[in-house]
Amino acid sequence: MHNPVQRKIRLGFFIAFSVIIAASFFSYLVTKNLLDNAGRLNHTIEVSKRLETIIKQLKDAEAAIRGFSLTNDSSFLHPDMQERSNSLQKEYEALRSIVIDSHRQQQHMDTLKTLLAVKYQQLQAGISSGSPRTERLSVTEGEKTMDRIEHVVEDMMQIEDTQLHEKTELFHFFSSLWIPVIFISSIVAILIGLYSYITLTKEFKLQLHIESKLKSYQRDLQQNIQLLNKSNQELEQFAYVASHDLQEPLRKISTFSDRLQVKYKDQLPPDASQLIDRMIVAVGRMRILINDLLLFSRAGRVAPESITEVDMSALLQNVLSDLEVALQEKNAVVHSAQLPIIEGNITNFQQLFQNILTNAIKFSQEDRQLEINISSQLLKGKEINIVKENRWDETFCRICIEDNGIGFDPDYAERIFLIFQRLHGISEYSGTGIGLAICKKIVDSHQGYIMAYGYPGKGAAFVIILPVKQKK
Known part of the structure; x- marks a missing residue:
């Protein structure tokens, strides 16, 4: 694969990987905020339920005292105030454990504890009081205390609602980001996928074309090598045969020149003798050249x-x-x-x-x-x-x-x-x-x-x- 194509594909996969990382990070934030929001909602519901139970039990106790005062019927005092107090104490302890991570809520819980103690004394006093005036005073004090308790409960609910609202706003913020992020990530991933597919397809076709050309070149090269080997063999055979064929005329020239010198040496003029000598030298050079050509044609033949x-x-x-x-x-x-x-x-x-x-x-x-x-x-x-x-x-x-x-x-x-x-x-x-x-x-x-x-x-x-x- 060509280096530019490799770089493009690597860049594409790097971008895709970065997009996936970013999408995963936003998914984590959205999921985390969703879980936090759900946890805060459950927390608020639990606090609200406990507070409502406390208010209801207090109002039930007040109603029982008033019913006993009006009718003097002791059945209104069942369950008795001690049991009611124990039930309130359980609800209070459960509520305190729920809001233990909030300093402001703990302060409200301390105030609520004091008010519940006061309210319990007022309810006890309402049972034992006999005169109408004393009962009216007890009812008035009880209402004031109840108002203060309800005010504390409202403050506690306000804190819970505020925290829940903050979590909800944060969740909405990440949710509003999540949709475009998912959309953009999907578009980018699709584009990168299409680009990679097109690029790889082109590269694959190019590789097939190159391989086809290489195979064609290899076939042509093999044929040329075979032709070249055949041509070399023919040239070597020709050089060998030609050299051997040339040896015979040289031998005849050498033989005739020797006979001329031996038989007619005294009859030949000086110029003719010089020409014969030069011919003999040329024949010798020709014989050396032919022998060297034979050596050259044989040289380099290395059989395994x-x-x-x-x-x-x-x-x-x-x-x-x-x-x-x-x-x-x-x-x-x-x-x-x-x-x-x-x-x-x-x-x-x-x-x-x-x-x-x-x-x-x-x-x-x-x-x-x-x-x-x-x-x-x-x-x-x-x-x-x-x-x-x-x-x-x-x-x-x-x-x-x-x-x-x-x-x-x-x-x-x-x-x-x-x-x-x-x-x-x-x-x-x-x-x-x-x-x-x-x-x-x-x-x-x-x-x-x-x-x-x-x-x-x-x-x-x-x-x-x-x-x-x-x-x-």
Whole structure:
């Protein structure tokens, strides 16, 4: 999935998540206020019920006293005042426990307790009084006390109503917010859902299209690879056959020129002898070129069964032994470090070292002794700049071959690995310009890298980087 699409979808889900969090928070507040409001309503109803019960019991007690005073019927005194007082006390204690969290209500409860005590004494006095005047005074005092009790009850109910009103207002406030929040949250969630669905659908279709294109490209690439392999095989076969076919005319030219020189040497004018000599030299150069082309066509062919562990130090000693005569002619000195054992084709590796060392011998300075230094180092892929990330875990062997020869211009560091590329004329230095191309082909076939560094008048360095283990 593309990064811009990922960012958009992440932003959409972040917004949706934020909206859900906000909606959940408001839901919590509304629910909490609803529960608080319900609790406050129940509290108010309970207080109101208890207060009404207290007032009713007081009025019932007053009515009983008055009925007894008028009729002198003792049945009005059942239940008696002690029982009524106990019942009032229970209601009072229950009410006090209900309003225990309110300081103002507790103050009213203290006042109510005092008034109830006074009222109880007045009711007791009303039972024992005998004269009409005393009864009137008792009734008057009782009404005053009852008014004060009712006033306290009204104050208590007012406090409860005020608190209930505050809770109700707060609940209405959150309720008024909740509806638009839910509506907006729903709209946002729907829009985000639609946007995510459309985006993911487009991305999915794009992925399908890309996969289809990739499969098509892979098929085309596979076909091109097969055609390229077939073309390479045909070119190699053609080069091999053509080289062999060219050998026969060269042999005939060489044979006829030799016969001319042997049989008619004394009869040929000097100019003709020179032409024959030049023809023989050209034939020799042509034979070397054909042989090098054959080597180039065969180089880099690495079959899985030809991969073995190669002791590079032993292989180097064999190559130096083959070049012993040429090294002695140049009075060359070779300094070589211990080389590791790596996997590869031993014939190709031998040809690789031989070509590079032959190059060093060929392009040596006439006025100073040739010195060749060979060093090696084992490195991880991530320690080598030119190695791609998918090969960072592989172990590579870095071999450096340095000489103090004539060197070359650094601008030609890549050109020298191309076939038939020469930096010097044939009259200066012999060769066909194929040797380093063969080296490049061998290193490439072993999944490695080769670089050249030139220092005009000072020498050259060839760096070969080969994997220690070949991928099957």
